[in-house]
Amino acid sequence: MWHSEHLETNTIHGGKDGQGQHGPLSTPIYQTSTFVFDDVQQGASRFAGEAGGHIYSRLGNPTVDELEARMALLEGTEAAAAFGSGMGAVSAVVLGLLKQGDHLVTSHRLYGCTFALFNHQLPAFGIEVSFVDLADEAAVRAAIKPNTKVIYGETPINPCLSVADLDMLAGIAKAHGITTVIDNTFMSPVLQKPAKHGIDIVLHSATKFLNGHGDVVAGILCGPKDLIDQIKMTTRKDMGAIISPHDAWLIIRGLKTLHLRVERHCENALRVADYLQSHPLVKKVDYPGLPGHPGYKLLGKQMKAGGGVLAFELKASFDQAVTFMNALKMCKRAVSLGDAETLIQHPASMTHSTYTPEELSEAGIPQTLIRLAPGLEHVDDIIADIEQALGAAAKQATQAA
Ligand SMILES: *Cc1c(COP(=O)(O)O)cnc(C)c1O
Numbered sequence: 001m002w003h004s005e006h007l008e009t010n011t012i013h014g015g016k017d018g019q020g021q022h023g024p025l026s027t028p029i030y031q032t033s034t035f036v037f038d039d040v041q042q043g044a045s046r047f048a049g050e051a052g053g054h055i056y057s058r059l060g061n062p063t064v065d066e067l068e069a070r071m072a073l074l075e076g077t078e079a080a081a082a083f084g085s086g087m088g089a090v091s092a093v094v095l096g097l098l099k100q101g102d103h104l105v106t107s108h109r110l111y112g113c114t115f116a117l118f119n120h121q122l123p124a125f126g127i128e129v130s131f132v133d134l135a136d137e138a139a140v141r142a143a144i145k146p147n148t149k150v151i152y153g154e155t156p157i158n159p160c161l162s163v164a165d166l167d168m169l170a171g172i173a174k175a176h177g178i179t180t181v182i183d184n185t186f187m188s189p190v191l192q193k194p195a196k197h198g199i200d201i202v203l204h205s206a207t208k209f210l211n212g213h214g215d216v217v218a219g220i221l222c223g224p225k226d227l228i229d230q231i232k233m234t235t236r237k238d239m240g241a242i243i244s245p246h247d248a249w250l251i252i253r254g255l256k257t258l259h260l261r262v263e264r265h266c267e268n269a270l271r272v273a274d275y276l277q278s279h280p281l282v283k284k285v286d287y288p289g290l291p292g293h294p295g296y297k298l299l300g301k302q303m304k305a306g307g308g309v310l311a312f313e314l315k316a317s318f319d320q321a322v323t324f325m326n327a328l329k330m331c332k333r334a335v336s337l338g339d340a341e342t343l344i345q346h347p348a349s350m351t352h353s354t355y356t357p358e359e360l361s362e363a364g365i366p367q368t369l370i371r372l373a374p375g376l377e378h379v380d381d382i383i384a385d386i387e388q389a390l391g392a393a394a395k396q397a398t399q400a401a
Pocket of ligand 1: 114154183207208218
């Protein structure tokens with residue numbers, strides 16, 4: 001299988017297995033549910049795992065294989081497994097690695113549905129879960145028990161973009177024979193390669209930067225061949241969160257521009273963060289690319305740049321935050337990230353709207369926190385839209401006074 005030393009080349013050519021029949025430039029979409037055996041013996045040897053070749057698309061598909069080979073190369077792991085959603089990947093990895101009586105150490109802040117899975121579903125299966133601050137080495141060490149099997153984290157983490165030290169987590173885990181899983185969705189392999197720091201399994205919601213065009217929901221796990229094979233042959237095969245060949249193809253297409261897109265997302269995010277910092281209606285900006293952010297010290301060490309997501313808190317009321325959101329003309333009110341369009345959401349009225357004001361403050365989510373994922377538009381247009389919407393929110397305050 002072909003590969004280069006350079007990520008920019010591998011996003012386009014990496015993991016390709018020859019020209020394929022007819023020599024198509026674009027990867028063929030093998031839109032098929034099943035594969036035909038020449039004879040019983042061939043079918044039998046494929047089922048026995050003695051011969052290569054496909055059986056059924058829930059077990060594997062050539063279009064999906066190419067996506068997996070490319071992602072393994074990009075993350076620097078032996079293998080990868082693609083899923084029908086990021087949450088399909090999260091559930092397959094934790095249910096594949098943990099059983100009743102095992103213990104999971106994870107972050108006190110997580111992607112919302114990952115938190116729901118860990119906080120509600122896993123305990124229902126008799127799996128014990130501890131939620132700690134993964135940026136705090138002493139807290140991580142104190143949480144380890146004899147039955148701890150997995151440490152699962154995200155970095156940077158919603159909503160304040162706090163950053164966990166990957167070398168530290170991998171070091172603690174290795175000393176105790178614990179498997180580590182890191183959700184690398186916010187960074188992509190362009191900015192951060194957790195496996196290089198000793199992390200075992202790297203997870204992505206491919207819905208975000210990897211695809212990058214807002215038209216697919218998908219997930220990926222990258223890791224050592226034995227663990228990935230184990231997950232493919234247990235939780236992915238038997239629980240069935242498989243990706244469709246067409247969706248795999250859309251991500252293969254998206255990956256071709258990943259490095260260019262992520263670079264521009266970072267440039268735009270830094271410019272917007274800088275602008276917001278100096279605005280009188282903005283109380284605080286959370287972006288690891290800004291020198292004041294606690295995660296900034298890991299820039300250059302484990303992450304190349306601050307990424308394409310930032311959060312900011314308004315010096316305003318909840319109603320003014322709503323006015324700001326509604327006044328936006330170009331930026332899209334939507335809960336995703338890593339797309340060409342600038343996406344913006346207000347956690348207190350959207351992703352975290354079921355939280356009471358007390359629960360919000362406990363989770364460190366101010367009423368006026370806004371999460372912004374700058375897109376690929378000209379940065380002046382993004383800033384101009386935010387500026388006019390902040391103006392509308394400020395005017396509301398003057399009127400109320
Ligand atoms: C979106 C997201 C997920 C879930 O992925 P889906 O593709 O929506 O299932 C998991 N982790 C992070 C950090 C995400 O942003």
